[in-house]
Amino acid sequence: MVDLWHCQGMARVSDHRTHPAAAPTPARQGTIRDANLALLYRLIVDAPAPVSRAALAAVTGMTRATASALADALLAADLVQEVSPPPATGAGRPAAGLVPSSSGPVGLGLEINVDYLAASVVDLAGRVRGTLTAHGDQRGRRPAEVLGDLAELAAQAREAADAPDPVVAGTAVAVPGLVEASRGRIRRAPNLRWEDMDIAHELRGLLPDASFDPIVGNEADFAALAEAHASREHAALTDFLYVSGEIGVGAGIVLGSELFRGARGWAGEIGHVTVEPGGASCRCGARGCLETVAGLEALRRTGPEAAANPLGRAVAGAVNLLDLPAVVLGGVYARPEFAAALLRGVEQTLAEHVVSARWAPVAVHTSQLGETAAARGAAVAVVRRIHADPAGWLEVLTEA
Template identity: 40%
Template sequence: MRARNLAVVLDAIHRTGPHTRAALAERTGLTKTTVSSLVADLLEAGVVTESGAVRGGERGRPGVAVSLSGHRVATLGLEINIDYLAACVVDLTRTVRLRRTRPADNRSSNPAEILERLRDLAKETTAEAESAGLRVIGAALAVPGTVEGGVLRSAPHLGWRDVRVEDVIDLPLAIDNEANLAALGELWFGSRDTDFLYVSGEIGIGAGLVVGGTVFRGTFGLAGELGHVVVVPDGPACRCGGRGCLEVYAGQDALLGPLDSVAALVARLESGDPRALEACERAGHALGVALTSAVHLVDPGRIVLGGIFARLFPWLEGPVADGLGARLGQMRGTPPALVVSGIGADAAVLGAAGLVIQRILADPAEVLGL
């Protein structure tokens, strides 16, 4: 009962706070004595703080406001991507306190070597956070592949199969697909809409469907493999074994061609280079075809383009929107809004850190050992 009440009080502070203790008692239906005891525990754990006098729940009497604290407790987000490793530390107010990225070529790599580098990055970032007075209490890891029971079952671009990564750091660690976590990152740190389809453009292309503030994962956790939707049935071979997949036309490798970075592609686009413009036109057309099927199937209100698609949005928006409008026709009327991610390439690592924050808010007694 006490654990449930701690969660109820913390949720009220998070969703509609700051509140006085009297106002919390009124909102939660708990007694003032119970609320005072619970707030004292949360204060001791460092997850809430008290500030100056405000008008409270009792007539005419000022009280002290209780709000989430960003000063003591934090979470760690980690990401393994094809060409980089990333880490970020986020406090309970969802303020990013540290962000670190290490460029790397992780294609067809040795899992042990990459996980050792990730471990070093996590230790370095955690130590820096602790030197700033933060206690990092948990972590989550975004990976470019399918996950089951803490095991990375398949990450074709990494060349990994059945890799267990739970013991990579000395913290409780969750692991999830990067597109799912990027969608949650957009939910918690970006647009904060509760219903949208997030499309993550990287070397692979994934998607996360957020419905009512929750990611839809499918029966086996494999929902969102947009990159392997077929857009040209007799098209070029894809590394998945199929032909004509979206990834072949709109993945990072297809967009860059001989260029070595997204920054180089953006520079070419800004200068009006015909080949760069043609690559984006082709990618946008293919993306419009794939998204038409997604819209017919799941009917999202908004489509958010993230990852490298966020940087290329000015050149992709037109072709994607034209493709959607032409194919949806009169069946749907107005196509869903097509928008750019508010957090770009950081979405997955922020979503990973946010996942741990959500677990604290849902069960502070368990996570914090109260």
């Protein structure tokens, strides 16, 4: 799970893949209750059908009284709702089931990209309740202007959401660049020409329900998280490389359905892998980066056929290094005018350059999520944090 929670009174749960292990602490009664509450909530969220209190008690080994009390706490916080039981098929009266609440808190995801802004609202069941996109070149604009427009789009997305006056549990913002997520700071976003900017601080007070700092993350990471979440319903991708083509090129690495972010959270900068030594200058300051031959401007200039080979070679390097079975092409790479040619070219290049391709061909998919994938993934990150720590949300409600 991405380390994404800056809420007042909310315990932060770090990703064990990216942070050193915390010192063990003795279990207290409250700690045990919180852990049991999270366990029950995950079972309800992940269940393919509504699950009863009795079933929760049986699966977890809790007493029925304990499971019922915890379920009631989730109901009171509007994190779950009861649904009518299915028709009886045998002796006994069927029990009502529990599902994630459709009227509970929502995650608000935002994206700042080079040529558009996007907003997405996602509910506790992972359903997208509304999306908005505002196209326009953000390069050369003052950050304050961009963030003001983003805040306005966020308010519009909340008002337009297919949910009655949703409570925004948190906001996450996707940006194209190096992000220090633990501090909400952009270290470098070369295509926006932003450096060392505390975007969380700048946005505080501009966003709805801004009683806590917004979460900030890389756009390709959030888009990969959206793809992982969506894939549970169809392709069931659990390990893959998501490659996001825009003006820049980024990647998100998903292992075991969770993001792998690297030691400092900067994994996935595939756009700045050198594919043409001595090639064209890149906005990052280097030469011959993948971005210079496979970014949107290059695609428009030379066509997808010319971009497919260097893109495939860069992707092959990542696949060889990480032993990934699948690749998802997203962003502009999924547009109809580019997708077919890029898919063919990347598949061919992977067959030639992935050392294990003879025995285990790499599956290449085109994303179906569209240009709002990163905003959707940002909203999913907020929702997943509630799933992981419902007791934290209850604490927020108590303090409100």
